[in-house]
Amino acid sequence: MNFELLIQLLVNGLIVGLLYGVIAMCFVLVYKSTQIVNFAQGEFLLVGAWVCWAFLVYMELPFFVGFLLTLAFMAAFGVLLQMIVLRPMIGEPIISVIMITIGLSIFFQALMKWIFGVDPQSYPQVFDTQSVQIMGLNVEVAYLMSTAIALFIMAAFYFFFKHSKHGLAMRATAFDQQVAQSLGISVKHVFAMSWGIAATVSATAGVVIGLVNGVSDSLSIMGIKVFPAVILGGLDSIVGAIVGGITIGILENLAEFFDSQYFHVGNMYDIAPFYVLLIILWFKPYGLFGTQDIERI
Amino acid sequence: MSQAATKIEPAKPLLSVNNIEVVYDEVIQVLRGVSLDVPEGEIVTLLGPNGAGKSTTLKAISGLLKTENGEVTRGDITFMGERIDSKNAEDVVRSGVFQVMEGRRIIEDMTSIENLKLGAYTRNDKQINQDIEMVFNYFPRLKERTGLAGYLSGGEQQMLAIGRALMARPKMICLDEPSMGLSPLLVKEVFEIIGKINKDQGITMLLVEQNANYAIRAADYGYIMESGKIVLDGTQEQLLNNEDVKEFYLGGGNEERKSFKNLKSYKRRKRWL
Numbered sequence: 001m002n003f004e005l006l007i008q009l010l011v012n013g014l015i016v017g018l019l020y021g022v023i024a025m026c027f028v029l030v031y032k033s034t035q036i037v038n039f040a041q042g043e044f045l046l047v048g049a050w051v052c053w054a055f056l057v058y059m060e061l062p063f064f065v066g067f068l069l070t071l072a073f074m075a076a077f078g079v080l081l082q083m084i085v086l087r088p089m090i091g092e093p094i095i096s097v098i099m100i101t102i103g104l105s106i107f108f109q110a111l112m113k114w115i116f117g118v119d120p121q122s123y124p125q126v127f128d129t130q131s132v133q134i135m136g137l138n139v140e141v142a143y144l145m146s147t148a149i150a151l152f153i154m155a156a157f158y159f160f161f162k163h164s165k166h167g168l169a170m171r172a173t174a175f176d177q178q179v180a181q182s183l184g185i186s187v188k189h190v191f192a193m194s195w196g197i198a199a200t201v202s203a204t205a206g207v208v209i210g211l212v213n214g215v216s217d218s219l220s221i222m223g224i225k226v227f228p229a230v231i232l233g234g235l236d237s238i239v240g241a242i243v244g245g246i247t248i249g250i251l252e253n254l255a256e257f258f259d260s261q262y263f264h265v266g267n268m269y270d271i272a273p274f275y276v277l278l279i280i281l282w283f284k285p286y287g288l289f290g291t292q293d294i295e296r297i
Numbered sequence: 298m299s300q301a302a303t304k305i306e307p308a309k310p311l312l313s314v315n316n317i318e319v320v321y322d323e324v325i326q327v328l329r330g331v332s333l334d335v336p337e338g339e340i341v342t343l344l345g346p347n348g349a350g351k352s353t354t355l356k357a358i359s360g361l362l363k364t365e366n367g368e369v370t371r372g373d374i375t376f377m378g379e380r381i382d383s384k385n386a387e388d389v390v391r392s393g394v395f396q397v398m399e400g401r402r403i404i405e406d407m408t409s410i411e412n413l414k415l416g417a418y419t420r421n422d423k424q425i426n427q428d429i430e431m432v433f434n435y436f437p438r439l440k441e442r443t444g445l446a447g448y449l450s451g452g453e454q455q456m457l458a459i460g461r462a463l464m465a466r467p468k469m470i471c472l473d474e475p476s477m478g479l480s481p482l483l484v485k486e487v488f489e490i491i492g493k494i495n496k497d498q499g500i501t502m503l504l505v506e507q508n509a510n511y512a513i514r515a516a517d518y519g520y521i522m523e524s525g526k527i528v529l530d531g532t533q534e535q536l537l538n539n540e541d542v543k544e545f546y547l548g549g550g551n552e553e554r555k556s557f558k559n560l561k562s563y564k565r566r567k568r569w570l
Binding site for chain 1: 360365390395402404406411415418
């Protein structure tokens, strides 16, 4: 058994898992506050990564300036998307709204291809050294940054929802919209804010992944990949999203390890999470932390 | 003599509901011309049987009607001289009217303090922590309960709901059945605190109740609603001494009417209109 490879893969799994957790959190955030299953989640990453790439390559801005501009752009993007496309759909059947998010997903994938072409592009060199040795493990600097960013975002989410007025308002809206309104909370603003936050945070993940793997269509697949994470954690639990994300990240890499060492099936990396998804739905349809919909009749 | 003179002079109403009609889902008419005045600093109660439209009246005032697909189709509601009938719920809260909805409706997956902080959502000043202490002064038992609000008892949840309303520093609180589902002792306690808050803070209260006994005794003025209309109104004294109110709402009443022979007149009288 190749322990070095196993540990390397586990560390990779943890790092990628944290990013999955962040993306899953955005998904849960939108689902919780607006009851919309956002199939365009992956496109937030894609659009964010391309916009940042454009800032860096076309306008030749320094990385952090371009990155911050991207975040600002994506916040506006999320809010406008909600206001223009989704707000008129409030009160319509939920299935129609889901179809709209699928439409948005296709639209933005095509739009990005139209603007930036179909070839994958890589970011300009951001860090001087590609990778560092930590305790004998080869860790890419971009991964270190991604871990730091992921942990920062999670801490920020915690403080936002626990201590800030707007975070509390969003939780109140998720709990009961009528009560929220009776407290003076504008549900419209909360919806817009949740889409804005989801887009901004997803874009961060998109840029980070883009730094490592380059920007291409495959980023949008992330939006599908977080489904197992979200379902494992429970659709409406932020903590569950993080736990689910890390679990799926590690599982993927374990699958990769056992495949490359023993089974030699190939492609286990991509498929394993979805097997897990199936098994979870069998035994725990509400996920680990999800609210079980029990109604007293 | 001079005291009597000042009493006769009508106080300018803080809130005045003027002949409103409310329709749900564009077809179901619930209120058929309701008018009432709530003078500043007083407790006014709105009584009536189930389905009379009491809650609907409150929701029309607080703007929550729109969240239930209801609409004020006629008449107007003015608060401090400003029309609020077409305002959104959140704007009504900002203009100073706060509704404590029926069934308490606290946010169960938050702590009491988080619930209280949410009450102060519309405020931007720095005195929120001070006000949390003030709420704990009124309801000391809330301070001991640090867990999730969903685990509080019914009475504690009602206290939290009233405390949450105080946090908004409203000029007027609309209370929808604060006694619902509470034990008699708790009902007494809650009503005492309502009276105390009204006296201490000068917050005007509009109180919708089924528990007529307590409500009339707590209130300065009362209205009685039936099938979407106001059928009777009067001061606390007038209501307490009114034979019909005694019989229909307070229990007891006149001995003679207890006989079967008078049942017809009872039924006839119950309709009032």
